[in-house]
Amino acid sequence: MNVPERKSPPKEVLLVEDNPGDVRLTLEAFREANASIHLSVAYDGVEVMEFLTNKPPYLDAPRPGIILLDLHLPRMDGREVLTKIKQDQSLRSIPTVILSTSDSHDDVAKSYLLQANCYLTKPGKLEEFESLVKAIYDFWLTAVQLPPPTWHSNRQPQEASGTDLLGERKT
Amino acid sequence: MKTIGRDGSAIEVLLVEDSPGDVRLTQEAFREANVAIHLHVAVDGVEAMAFLSRKGIHVRAPRPDLILLDLNLPRMDGREVLAHIKEDAGLKTIPTVILTTSDAEVDIVKSYQLQANCYLTKPVQLDAFESLVKSINDFWLEKLRLAQSG
Numbered sequence: 001m002n003v004p005e006r007k008s009p010p011k012e013v014l015l016v017e018d019n020p021g022d023v024r025l026t027l028e029a030f031r032e033a034n035a036s037i038h039l040s041v042a043y044d045g046v047e048v049m050e051f052l053t054n055k056p057p058y059l060d061a062p063r064p065g066i067i068l069l070d071l072h073l074p075r076m077d078g079r080e081v082l083t084k085i086k087q088d089q090s091l092r093s094i095p096t097v098i099l100s101t102s103d104s105h106d107d108v109a110k111s112y113l114l115q116a117n118c119y120l121t122k123p124g125k126l127e128e129f130e131s132l133v134k135a136i137y138d139f140w141l142t143a144v145q146l147p148p149p150t151w152h153s154n155r156q157p158q159e160a161s162g163t164d165l166l167g168e169r170k171t
Numbered sequence: 172m173k174t175i176g177r178d179g180s181a182i183e184v185l186l187v188e189d190s191p192g193d194v195r196l197t198q199e200a201f202r203e204a205n206v207a208i209h210l211h212v213a214v215d216g217v218e219a220m221a222f223l224s225r226k227g228i229h230v231r232a233p234r235p236d237l238i239l240l241d242l243n244l245p246r247m248d249g250r251e252v253l254a255h256i257k258e259d260a261g262l263k264t265i266p267t268v269i270l271t272t273s274d275a276e277v278d279i280v281k282s283y284q285l286q287a288n289c290y291l292t293k294p295v296q297l298d299a300f301e302s303l304v305k306s307i308n309d310f311w312l313e314k315l316r317l318a319q320s321g
Contacts, residue, residue, distance in 0.1 A: 093283035112264035
């Protein structure tokens with residue numbers, strides 16, 4: 001099979017997951033899929049918000065193309081993280097995929113109400129988990145157009161200022 | 172492989188698309204991929220909203236499990252339809268996938284801002300289009316937990 005050549009840098013994926021076993025399995029499953037991605041991991045809800053808003057120690061954190069978010073997290077839970085992301089003008093355009101062990105109707109419905117981009121239940125079996133991560137890669141990181149990594153709503157050119165991005169005066 | 176909704180009924184998909192050729196290709200690709208789909212078609216934005224709010228001839232329309240929405244539509248365009256869906260407490264939980272020929276950055280960003288669930292660019296080549304429809308089926312209709320109606 002021919003894989004099209006890509007000049008673009010690997011896509012930035014942010015995994016929010018407190019269980020080190022699941023982090024490792026996800027990493028390995030992406031590696032199995034030959035995924036050309038860069039995976040960052042946040043272990044709780046407070047950390048993920050620091051990462052996304054470039055607070056110390058995440059001053060240079062990349063803007064993720066997609067977020068994989070567990071619901072049950074220490075310090076700040078996934079529902080609250082999702083709410084904050086989707087209420088923030090700059091962050092809301094980042095696709096946020098819920099990846100949770102819960103398959104309760106309430107969690108699914110609540111997540112879609114909070115504008116999760118999709119909801120996936122983590123399967124218990126290892127093989128099925130790997131196939132799910134591969135499906136995420138095939139769909140979200142291959143077929144889907146993600147928002148461009150450089151795009152921040154608060155970094156849009158300000159036309160009123162009369163200067164362009166190079167700082168030259170417009171005449 | 173056969174996919175059936177949790178209550179044993181077929182999965183309802185609403186395709187909002189004004190190009191008869193694309194409608195036909197989508198129908199055929201879904202037929203290949205999954206026999207248990209009811210594909211409904213709205214040919215413009217006004218009809219999509221009538222279907223979703225069960226107005227006029229759509230009084231018996233089912234609630235879709237998934238919406239595939241083109242951006243460039245007559246009468247009411249896809250961005251406006253998307254904004255209506257995602258502002259409506261009753262409709263916002265229906266996953267809405269943008270399926271458009273545009274790959275313009277401004278359309279991608281705007282659609283995610285309006286809370287599109289994902290954005291797909293229609294490939295020009297027929298086999299690539301068929302494989303995209305298949306991947307929509309594999310991911311959205313087989314892997315995923317959709318929000319139940321209610």
